[in-house]
Amino acid sequence: MTGFASRTEEIAPFQVMAILQQAQALASKGVDVIHLEVGEPDFTTPEPITLAAIAALKAGKTHYTPALGLPELRQKIADFYQSRYGVTISAERIAITPGASGALLLLMAARLEAGDELLMADPGYPCNRHFARVFEAHGRLIPTAAESGFQLTSAQIKQHWHPGASKAVLMASPANPTGAMIPYPQLEQIAEQTRQLGGELWVDEIYHGLTYHDAVAATDDESNLASKRPQTALALGDDVVVINSFSKYFGMTGWRLGWMVVPEHYIPVIERLAQNLFLAPSTPAQYGAIAAFSEDSLAIMEDRRLELQQRRDYLLAELPKLGFKIPVIPDGAFYIYADARALTQDTQGFCEQLLQDTGVALTPGFDFGEQNANLYIRFAYTTHIERLQQAVLRIKTWLENKTGEK
Numbered sequence: 001m002t003g004f005a006s007r008t009e010e011i012a013p014f015q016v017m018a019i020l021q022q023a024q025a026l027a028s029k030g031v032d033v034i035h036l037e038v039g040e041p042d043f044t045t046p047e048p049i050t051l052a053a054i055a056a057l058k059a060g061k062t063h064y065t066p067a068l069g070l071p072e073l074r075q076k077i078a079d080f081y082q083s084r085y086g087v088t089i090s091a092e093r094i095a096i097t098p099g100a101s102g103a104l105l106l107l108m109a110a111r112l113e114a115g116d117e118l119l120m121a122d123p124g125y126p127c128n129r130h131f132a133r134v135f136e137a138h139g140r141l142i143p144t145a146a147e148s149g150f151q152l153t154s155a156q157i158k159q160h161w162h163p164g165a166s167k168a169v170l171m172a173s174p175a176n177p178t179g180a181m182i183p184y185p186q187l188e189q190i191a192e193q194t195r196q197l198g199g200e201l202w203v204d205e206i207y208h209g210l211t212y213h214d215a216v217a218a219t220d221d222e223s224n225l226a227s228k229r230p231q232t233a234l235a236l237g238d239d240v241v242v243i244n245s246f247s248k249y250f251g252m253t254g255w256r257l258g259w260m261v262v263p264e265h266y267i268p269v270i271e272r273l274a275q276n277l278f279l280a281p282s283t284p285a286q287y288g289a290i291a292a293f294s295e296d297s298l299a300i301m302e303d304r305r306l307e308l309q310q311r312r313d314y315l316l317a318e319l320p321k322l323g324f325k326i327p328v329i330p331d332g333a334f335y336i337y338a339d340a341r342a343l344t345q346d347t348q349g350f351c352e353q354l355l356q357d358t359g360v361a362l363t364p365g366f367d368f369g370e371q372n373a374n375l376y377i378r379f380a381y382t383t384h385i386e387r388l389q390q391a392v393l394r395i396k397t398w399l400e401n402k403t404g405e406k
């Protein structure tokens, strides 16, 4: 194929989508596929959100909104930072975007020069380095250790910083594919180190809200919960950028809506870019999202969080019995990053064969970086516990048969 920009050659396909396609092809042949590969839970959007969007559509709210989003929604988000985290953020610093993806694209368009480096953890969310590439910048994958929860440390940031080239550090907490959070004191050190190096800290908090700290009990009331919940990186100072989304915690993946909070002086440039690139985020999605902060919606999300926690705990107990090691116990999100080296040295082939033979779909480590990717597998506990039980049984029988064949 000719005529394509050379940068497109470095943009690898999202492997999980290839697995999903294979899984769908099997399902169309009547195979009962158990989806543990997809990064979105089986829950549909909470009803108060859907009803608010329908009402807005019926009321004729189908036109463009301001490029930075509806002022009412920006204010709701600012209020949420106050009530949930006790952090005061001006709504003027918030840009509503087409998903966290749209936020990351706008941020990189605004801040990265050609040739700049963006430091990020390996393993990590694969699209980030490709976004950087679109703007002729580079995502520098830094191998991380299980001891630091597969998160970058301030010492690594110092060690890998290239003066004149490195521009920013991008972290996710909780992270994909590991579910690991960065403890707040460590995040403080990272922010300080990055400032000293003259860089920027960008924190992706898309999985905030989906955390399973043991000390959080189902009976905790809202004020109790607030004191136990992880803190937002926005508390570190006005220079830190936070990316977030309605996709995961709020159950709105298909609506394509997210946001970011940026230093105030970024806003005119972000607005100009948003006007040109997207005109505005989706109008019905924004009206729906205003209802995402209602008590009813938050209660539904809390129930779902507890259900995800049960699923996580089930797999944490069962996977080691199958031979997987879990080097980092996930604090949040809906992923377990399992070390499969006792079972295979080729997780890509392992996952393909497992899918063909048993209908259980998993994501091999290759999607998330280079470091030992052939030894890791991501389990997404985005389906019912009964289905997880079936998946565990299928994998167990398959592994036993494989051993029997040898």
Ligand SMILES: Cc1ncc(COP(=O)(O)O)c(C=O)c1O
Pocket (backbone or CB within 6 Å): 039, 098, 099, 100, 101, 102, 125, 172, 175, 176, 204, 206, 244, 245, 246, 247, 253, 257, 258
């Ligand atoms: C860490 C992380 N950031 C960003 C995204 C993009 O999310 P969205 O564009 O749906 O908000 C994802 C999606 O899986 C993710 O895992």
